[in-house]
Each structure stands twice: as C-alpha cells, then as structure tokens.
Amino acid sequence: MSVWRLVVREINHRRLNFLLSLLSVTVGVACLIGAQTLLKADRVTTGQLLNDRQAEIEIAVAEKQKAVEKAGKELQDAIRKQMLGLGFNVLILPEDQELSELHLNGTMSATMPEQYVDKLAASKIVTVNHLLPSVTKRIHWDERDREIILVGTRGEVPILHRGMKKPLLAEVAPGKIVLGHEIHKQLELKVNDSVTLNGSDFTVSAVHSERGSVDDVTVWINLAAAQELLGMQNLINAILALECECSGDRISQIRAEIVSILPGTQVVEKYSQALTRAEAREKTKQSAEAALAAEEKAGQKLLTQERSARRQLEDRHAGFAAVLTPLVIFASLLMIGLLTFANTRQRTSEIGILCAIGLTTPKIMFVFLSKAAVTGLIGGLCGVGLGLTTGVLLGGLPSNGITLPDLFATGGLLTTVASAPLLALAMTGIASWVPALYAARRDPAAILQGD
Amino acid sequence: MLLHIDKVSKTYRRKSGDVCALQDVSLDLDAGEFVAVRGPSGCGKSTLLMTTGGLLGPDSGQILFNGKNPYELSPHARAEFRGRSIGFVFQQFHLVPYLDVLDNVLAPSLAVASTSNGVRDRAHDLVKHFGLMKRSHHVPAELSSGERQRTALARALLNEPQLLLADEPTGNLDGKSADTVLSHLQEFAENGGAVLLVTHDERAVPFADRVIHLCEGRIESNGS
Incomplete structure (x- = not known):
C-alpha cells in the first residue's frame, strides 16, 4: 500500500x-x-x-517619388521646349543701344564685336546656360517688296567650362533660310522652296507656326551670311542668353555677372513669360517635392x-x-x-x-x-x-x-x-x-x- | 508485564467547566490477557483507551508499555510505536471509505515499513481468516456492520501488535456479529496478544479473563 x-x-x-x-x-x-x-x-x-x-x-513613397521624378522630367522637357519656342530669357546688348528702337522697330542699330560671345562662353559664368549671338536688322526685301526683320544667327555657342548640352536652338545652316509665319504665309513659301534675299540665294529649311510676336515677320539666316548681307562683318547686335534655372529674383545677379565680363553692355529681360514658366516649373518642382x-x-x-x-x-x-x-x-x-x-x-x-x-x-x-x-x-x-x-x-x-x-x-x-x-x-x-x-x-x- | 498503568488521571478543560475523565486509574495487563473495562457512558472508558494507546497524554501518572513510557518518546517515535505495537478497533469502525476491504486492511502498512509482498500476503490471510474473501474488493459502504468491524479488526492485526485496544467494538453489531468479533478478540489473546476492551456490553463478559468496572473515572473493582 x-x-x-x-x-x-x-x-x-x-x-x-x-x-x-x-x-x-x-x-x-x-x-x-x-x-x-x-x-x-x-x-x-x-x-x-x-x-x-x-x-x-515605403512602396507608396517610392512610387510617388518615381511618379514625381517622371512628371518632373516630363515637365522639365516640356518647359524646355516651350522656352525654345518662346525665345530667350535675357538679351545682351551694346550699352548704347536704344531700347525704344528695339521695342518699336524690332531692330537694333548699335553693335558690338562678335568675339564678345566667345569671351562670355570662355568665362566662368554660372547663371547662363546657353548663348546665341545674332544680328538683327529691319530691312526691305527687295525681291518680294516688303519689310522684314532679318536675324542672322550662327547657332549656340557652347560654354566652355561646362559639359556640352543639347542645344536649344539649331543653327541656321549656310544657304538656308527660316521664315516666320506671316512671311511664309503671305509669300506662299514652304520648306525646300528657293528664295532670293537681296541678291543672295537661300533654300527654305523651316517655316514657323504662328507665335503672335515679331517672330512672325522675321527671317533667320546664318550669322555670317547676314553679316555679309548687312555689311556687319565680325559685328553682332545682341547675344541671346537662356538661363534655364533662373527665376525672377535672379535677374539682377545675371546682369551683374554678364556686365562684369562684358563691360559696355546692357542686359535686358526678354520674354518675362519664359521666366514665369521657369518659375512655374520651379514651383511645380517644389510642389512635387x-x-x-x-x-x-x-x-x-x-x-x-x-x-x-x-x-x-x-x-x-x-x-x-x-x-x-x-x-x-x-x-x-x-x-x-x-x-x-x-x-x-x-x-x-x-x-x-x-x-x-x-x-x-x-x-x-x-x-x-x-x-x-x-x-x-x-x-x-x-x-x-x-x-x-x-x-x-x-x-x-x-x-x-x-x-x-x-x-x-x-x-x-x-x-x-x-x-x-x-x-x-x-x-x-x-x-x-x-x-x-x-x-x-x-x-x-x-x-x-x-x- | 506488558502494560502497567499507574495512577493515571486525565481532566478535560472545557469552557463549561473541567471534566475529570480519569482519576488515579491503575491497571496491569499481561500478554495473553483479555481484560474488559465496563462502565456507563461517560465514565472515562474511551479516555482510558486513548491514553493507553499513546494518543492522549495523561495529566498525571504514567503508562509503561514493556517498561517504557510512550509519552517520553518523540511524536514521531510514538507514532511508530503505535503502528508496530498497538492495534485499534472502534465502535464506528473508522474504515477509509474509498478503500476496499483489502486496502483497508493494508492501510497500517503506510505507517510501518515492510516488504510489500509479505504484508500483502498477511493482509490476504487476515481477510480470509475473518471470512471477508468474497468482500475483499468491496468498499465499506457495501459491507454489513459485522463485516466492517471484522475488516477493522483485520486492519488492527496487520502489523501483529502486542496490544489490541477495542472501544465498544460490538456497540453497532447484532448478537451474532458481536459474538464473532469477541471470539476473534479472545482468539488474539489466546495467541499471546493482550486485549483491553472497553464496553458496556454484557455480552463481552464471558469472553474476558478479567472485568474491571469504571465509574466516574475511577476503578470500582479490579475484577478477576
């Protein structure tokens, strides 16, 4: 037991x-x-x-980030293209150029050496991304018997201390001519047509659609051809500068920077719409961020x-x-x-x-x-x-x-x-x-x- | 002399007043002797039994078992002494209700170390001896009063005690069963054991060698 x-x-x-x-x-x-x-x-x-x-x-943020980046790129590209259509942000002119002449007649009489653009391109300028030397003159197109604005441009001058960027504006090749909307419409010209401008022969390489600005009565040819046609060898009227990153509050900084490199010039804001768009782009970017x-x-x-x-x-x-x-x-x-x-x-x-x-x-x-x-x-x-x-x-x-x-x-x-x-x-x-x-x-x- | 009780007194202290259960009680008991202590209810018979069995210490006097006073032993040694030397039988049987007859008989083996086979064989022998073989796997609730008391008697004898203390063992039994139980007690005494039986049952008298009368805690006659 x-x-x-x-x-x-x-x-x-x-x-x-x-x-x-x-x-x-x-x-x-x-x-x-x-x-x-x-x-x-x-x-x-x-x-x-x-x-x-x-x-x-994390996935949502990554997706959002991706979407923002994609949208940003698309926006940037779109604005870039829009800015190309709109023109340039600032215009560098000789100091003695009357702005009234430019605004009233769309032409310029004061000149500066063409080498200025090379000097500017060789400088360490940081606010300007693209440079375009040009001559602009209101002339009479004898063969067609009408007034036009002739712009001679040699295309974009690369800024030397930076890497090459895709040019915003293609150079007008020698022998080629680009016509504004009003011109090609009234004269019934189209691409590949041959025209004679005050004794020089050109082939129409492009015709612009309506911009609602002085561009509509403008004709673009190669800078050298324009200089010869106008008797302005080695001279230019203006340098068009595009400041892609700029916003309204930086225009004074750009002015100061350019004038310090090119004394005897003046810098005017051109196409404030471009700046607004750039600011909008910045705002959009900021808003996306x-x-x-x-x-x-x-x-x-x-x-x-x-x-x-x-x-x-x-x-x-x-x-x-x-x-x-x-x-x-x-x-x-x-x-x-x-x-x-x-x-x-x-x-x-x-x-x-x-x-x-x-x-x-x-x-x-x-x-x-x-x-x-x-x-x-x-x-x-x-x-x-x-x-x-x-x-x-x-x-x-x-x-x-x-x-x-x-x-x-x-x-x-x-x-x-x-x-x-x-x-x-x-x-x-x-x-x-x-x-x-x-x-x-x-x-x-x-x-x-x-x- | 197996048991020598010398002038033992015991008084219960109660709120309602002291109750003197035993007063200078002296008694001797030899091995092989069957002594019956008779007296009316409340005369101190059970107290005498408990005191003798080492369960209730006397106020005065002494009890010697084989010359040794169990109350001078430690509680542990006294419990062991009880387990080895004394067997108890009660009027109320005090069987463990959830153990069958065989396990009830085996219960004292919880207290005394012994070989399990030896003690089990002895338990079987006792169950057989007391005519309980057919009831060996029945619990107490399934037994008659006589069978219960015989189970209690078998349990008391498992460890082969020298002294058997029986408190009114026939109190709840019919005549036949009482005679059977008393016969077994007599048999135990005849086989060399000593029996101290307290009872007021006259049927016990013929079985006892000696009858002692107890009245109000005192021995009135030592019998013969």
Whole structure:
C-alpha cells in the first residue's frame, strides 16, 4: 500500500472535490499563460503590422517619388521646349543701344564685336546656360517688296567650362533660310522652296507656326551670311542668353555677372513669360517635392498613429492582465485552499485512524500534499493548453498568420509555459499547506472519540 | 508485564467547566490477557483507551508499555510505536471509505515499513481468516456492520501488535456479529496478544479473563 494508491483512490472517490480543485488550478494557470500569450501575441502582431505598414509606406513613397521624378522630367522637357519656342530669357546688348528702337522697330542699330560671345562662353559664368549671338536688322526685301526683320544667327555657342548640352536652338545652316509665319504665309513659301534675299540665294529649311510676336515677320539666316548681307562683318547686335534655372529674383545677379565680363553692355529681360514658366516649373518642382515630403510625412504619421494605437492596445491588455492575473491566481489559491480544507473536513475520520495506526504528522501532510501535487500537475498542464488556446484566439493569431512557434521564437513564453506546471505545483502546495497542516495536527483522540 | 498503568488521571478543560475523565486509574495487563473495562457512558472508558494507546497524554501518572513510557518518546517515535505495537478497533469502525476491504486492511502498512509482498500476503490471510474473501474488493459502504468491524479488526492485526485496544467494538453489531468479533478478540489473546476492551456490553463478559468496572473515572473493582 502506497500513499499514491491512497491518493488515486481518494480522487476517484471524491471526484467533485478533485474536479473543482483541478478547475481552479486550470483557470489560474490558464489566466497566467493566456495573458502572457496574449501580450506576446500583441507584441509579435504589432511588429508584423508595423513592418507591413512601413513597407507599404515605403512602396507608396517610392512610387510617388518615381511618379514625381517622371512628371518632373516630363515637365522639365516640356518647359524646355516651350522656352525654345518662346525665345530667350535675357538679351545682351551694346550699352548704347536704344531700347525704344528695339521695342518699336524690332531692330537694333548699335553693335558690338562678335568675339564678345566667345569671351562670355570662355568665362566662368554660372547663371547662363546657353548663348546665341545674332544680328538683327529691319530691312526691305527687295525681291518680294516688303519689310522684314532679318536675324542672322550662327547657332549656340557652347560654354566652355561646362559639359556640352543639347542645344536649344539649331543653327541656321549656310544657304538656308527660316521664315516666320506671316512671311511664309503671305509669300506662299514652304520648306525646300528657293528664295532670293537681296541678291543672295537661300533654300527654305523651316517655316514657323504662328507665335503672335515679331517672330512672325522675321527671317533667320546664318550669322555670317547676314553679316555679309548687312555689311556687319565680325559685328553682332545682341547675344541671346537662356538661363534655364533662373527665376525672377535672379535677374539682377545675371546682369551683374554678364556686365562684369562684358563691360559696355546692357542686359535686358526678354520674354518675362519664359521666366514665369521657369518659375512655374520651379514651383511645380517644389510642389512635387512638397507632395513627396507630405506623402512621407503622412506615412510616418500613419505609422506613428498605428504604433500609438498598438501601444495603447498592448498597454490596455497589459494593464488588464496585470490586474486580472493576480486576482484570478489569488482566487484560485483561495478556492484550492477552501477545497482542500473541505476535503480535510470530509476526511476527519480517516485522519484519526491514520494517526492511530501510526502515521506521523509529516506523513499525513504528505498524503494531502500528494493529492495537491497531482491536482497541480494535471491542472497545470490543462491550464497551459487552455491558456495557449485562449491567448492565441484572443490575440487573433490565426487571422494574422502568426503561429505558436513564432511566439515561442521570441523567447520568454517558452520559459513561462515550461515553468507553468511547476508554478501550478507550487500554487496547490501553498494553498493546501495550511489545510494539510491543520489536518495533520488534529487531535486523533478527539476525532476517534467522535468529538 | 506488558502494560502497567499507574495512577493515571486525565481532566478535560472545557469552557463549561473541567471534566475529570480519569482519576488515579491503575491497571496491569499481561500478554495473553483479555481484560474488559465496563462502565456507563461517560465514565472515562474511551479516555482510558486513548491514553493507553499513546494518543492522549495523561495529566498525571504514567503508562509503561514493556517498561517504557510512550509519552517520553518523540511524536514521531510514538507514532511508530503505535503502528508496530498497538492495534485499534472502534465502535464506528473508522474504515477509509474509498478503500476496499483489502486496502483497508493494508492501510497500517503506510505507517510501518515492510516488504510489500509479505504484508500483502498477511493482509490476504487476515481477510480470509475473518471470512471477508468474497468482500475483499468491496468498499465499506457495501459491507454489513459485522463485516466492517471484522475488516477493522483485520486492519488492527496487520502489523501483529502486542496490544489490541477495542472501544465498544460490538456497540453497532447484532448478537451474532458481536459474538464473532469477541471470539476473534479472545482468539488474539489466546495467541499471546493482550486485549483491553472497553464496553458496556454484557455480552463481552464471558469472553474476558478479567472485568474491571469504571465509574466516574475511577476503578470500582479490579475484577478477576
């Protein structure tokens, strides 16, 4: 006959007491494990959600960035082309050129050496990107008997200290002529037609569409041809400069820079529409960058909000667990203690006879504590199972695709789960100790005499 | 002399007043002797039994078992002494309700270390001896009063005690069952054991070697 046989028989005999004790231990351990699992699940879910969100934001920002870059490039190209159509930003003229002549007649009488453009191109000028020397004169086209503005240009002069850029304006080749809208329309000229301009023969290489400006009554030929035609060898009237990056507030800087290189010249803003467009481009760029920054900021804000919401949820769960778990464990301990005490009351006669037949106080305690150990061990294992299941379900792990091994991999939970049966043993041991001691110390004489 | 009880007194301290259960009780018991202590209810018979069995320390006087006072032993040693030397039988049987007859008989082996096969064989022998073989796997609730008391008697004898203390063992039994139990007690004494039976049952008288009358905690006649 062993104590364990006695314990098993007694458990089988008083099943309700045992089941209630088992339930108490199970609930206590399940609460602890459930709370730990839930908190761990919260942490893992939070990590996963934030990672997913971060990835989503990064993808969205990258897409936005790509879109902004693409739109920026498209815009830049479009503006570049528009600016090509519009003309140049600034016009460099001899200092003594009357602007009224230019504005009223569309022509210029003052000249400056052609080498000026080379001097400017060889300088370290940083504000101007493209240079175009020209002669401009209002002349009478004898063969066609009409007034025109003749522009001679040799094409773009590369700025030496920079890499070559794609020229904005193609040079008018020698022997070729480009006609403004009004000219080619009235004279019924088209590309490849041959024309004679004041004794010189040209072939029409291009005809412009209507611009609504002096360009419509302008004819462009090669600079050298124009100089010869006008008797202005090595002289030019103006240098057209395009400042691609410029904005309104930089015109004074451009002026100062050019005049310092080419003394005796004046710089006038030409086609303010171009500047406006350039500013618009800058604004658009800034706005796109701002939109990108706003997207990033919104993403970060969303992430922060998500993190904050998850933290609040975690804190709420942790707070709930911090209150509920000790309460449930305490209630379980109390319940186990009361049930053990009730059990000792039920077993009064047995305690008396066990004393009488020679069982010592420690051995009687051992009888009760052995039952507590069985209860604790089984209840602990049941509690672990119930707690893990509850924690997993409450933590919404199946829907998030998180598995138990994922939780165990984060560490901590495995130790808690492994130590839970030991904790349950300790719980039942502590709760049963006092009733067991009470039972072992009962006066057997009083019991056996039926007192 | 197996048991020497010398001027033992015992008083219960109660809120309602002290109750003197034993007063200068002296008694000797030899091995092989069957002594019945008779007296009315409340005369101190059970107290005498508990005191003799090492379960209730006397206020004064001494009890010597084989010349040794069990109350001078440590609680642990006294429990072991009870387990090895004394067997108890009670009116209420005090069987463990969830153990069957065989396991109830084996219960004292929890207290005394012995080889499991040896003690199990002895338990079987006792169950057989007391006519309980057919009931060996029945729990007390399924037994008659006589069977319960025979189970309790078998349990008391498992560790081969020298002294058997019986407290009203026939109190809940019919005549036939009472005779059976008393016969077994007599048999135990005849086989060299000592029996101290406290009872108010007159049926016990013929079985006892000596009858002592106890009244209000005092021995009125030492019997013969």
